[in-house]
Amino acid sequence: MQPTTGLILSGGGARAAYQVGVLAGIAQVLPAGTANPFPVIVGTSAGAINAVTLASGADQFIATVQRLEAFWRGFTSHQVLRSDWPGVVRQAMRFIRHSLLGIGDAVPVALVDNAPLGDLLRERLDLRGIDAALAGGHLRAVAVTAFGYTGGQAVTFYQGSDGIQPWLRHRRVGVPTRLDVEHLLASAAIPLLFAPVCIGQDFYGDGAMRQSAPISPALHLGAERVLVVGVSGNARGPSASVGAVGGEQQPSLAQIGGHLLNSAFIDSLEDDLELLQRLNQLGRLLPADVHSAPLGLSPVEVMVVSPSQPLDEIAARHRHELPPALRLFLRGPGATKTSGAGLLSYLLFEAGYCTELIELGRRDALAKQAQLLAFLGVAP
Template sequence: MTDHSSSDLAIVLSGGGARAAYQVGVLAAVAERLPGLTIPIITGVSAGSLNATYLAAHRGPLALAVKGLQGEWLRLTSDQVYQLPATGVAKTTLRMVVRSLRLRRDTAVHGLLDTRPLARFLTQVVDFEGIDHNIASGRLKAVALSATSYDTGATVTFVHGAADVPLWERVQRVAVRSRISVPHVMASCAIPIIFPAVKLDGGFYGDGSVRQTAPLAPAIHLGARRVLAVGMRAHTMIASDLLATTGEYPTAAQVTGLLLHSVFLDALDADVERLERINRLINSHPPGSALPDGLRPVRLVQVRPSRDLGALARGYVPRLPMLMDFIVRGIGGKEERGADFLSYLLFEPEYTGLLMELGHEDAGAQWGKLESLLAERAGA
């Protein structure tokens, strides 16, 4: 078995709730074709941190790790990720309003949904001690998960890696050395207001996508020269779609879906464009001359859905737990315009299995580019 690996290869797994199942399909296509591949730098944010942590902690080869991850996603259901709080969403929302008006100060509100089921799931399926094992064996250089500090507004990247891996500090971005555990994953996944904040080292953290303007940066700081990034936004939109109108007042689900898009999808696309501009600048530099500010070229391949993941969620509302189904319908989530919102919460095998199939198909369609990136060795 050929080991197509080197210390400069990274995978970047972005956020997107249940949409992160798409990443697993992409990984499956890679593992089938390059079963000896090791990925020494793994970064994740939001739901992508679940996949990143599982891969970093698995003690077997990539093929076995991805097969296990596929199995967990196919067993995962919404009630294993979140449940309605005992007080109910309506009462919880009212408590939030009352508290914000300072009419009552005795009861803190910790998110519209209770994510303790996800914490239990992670404890059961992720071998966190495997991260140290893989670092010691040389298969893993570092795994990095990002979360947002509610105290400072900064994006904090928790880095679990070899002793010599670099840390960094930039404007509103900082890396800290950590031992990745369940709370780090939970913090990275904590969608504001919907999921509760998570306490880490005395501070409270939420979803890492909220303020992360440079999602490729952690991988590059850790030494990546080749990056596979898996996005969540379909590339099928054409210019005329940007001005399309329906003439109908937006539903709550439609508005929420748009806000979630801005959190989970926009930053990666913008950062990819920025990296491509830097690479063009470097390539235009005279051969042999020093590059400005220590810049170095970084090869990048981004795999994106060929179909709209929100559109694929339409019709799956009945798969949600009954009370959640009722709430989603009530805010317009069943309507075509609310499908994007639904897609973030639809942790159901019928939907996530479809996303894995699509990811596998899309990676296969781009295999020429992927093979060139992944099979290249350092310095080649």
């Protein structure tokens, strides 16, 4: 019997288009009519949108991936946030008046207004498909993670089969629920850029914040092996030594913001992968009966697909696609400069950039075709 495979789609704003390309590459090499190869699907930030879309159509995996690809290829900034002159100026003034001067009501505001994204998701997503996929045995569970501002916890909201138990760990908790668009907006609410989302009695923001164990939810939901699709454009490995790379120019706000987002979206995932690899090494040294014991250390097979090219360099090539108002808004912090392209790579919801990321993801998946098929237990 094949082990249960989990799919982990990490966060990353517009970078999540890369995940769609990887899924498209997988769908391309699977035999026609193949059932959903990922019974457990977990997403964070924009990866939550991809995860729930995939789960909603899990009964037709290949067709759903094709629809998801078409969705991302047609993206424009105005579908995600107010990018017109009145919208950008009004939101900037609200932010300055309320957040910096303390004037006005207490409604949480952010630098940009992402209300269009909520409208788009409500129009395009049919979340009733999750129930159908669960009932038909095409799906075991789907989950999205958001950060609770009041409790300071990473909260994983999941919808799954009977028998999955909630969990409570240090600063992370699993909560059964019926997923809706508000959960997706909460998971994708990048701090300061997008406003927090109220669910129940708490406000939630991007799930990548303080997510110390991003692989853990998939394991709680029953995954025995996991495919991780990352959004880091840098190969995992030792960092450059201190002083090896330098510059005389003071970093811009966009450059600092890009590093902050990288630390939230990328570093915790890579740290968790390293920890899991060490635990796997320890688990292989232990007797077999320990693996089946409560809280045992049964090895978890992991495969990672991540960008083979720096995504900030790709974003820099497409910065001209930004709408004029948004380009001017981002020019001050330096996001339209090459040095600030790290921040831009998370915000560039435009068709040209997203399409290039999709094609990169497809190529990276096809380059690992044999490994992916072997990992998924599919005959070539």
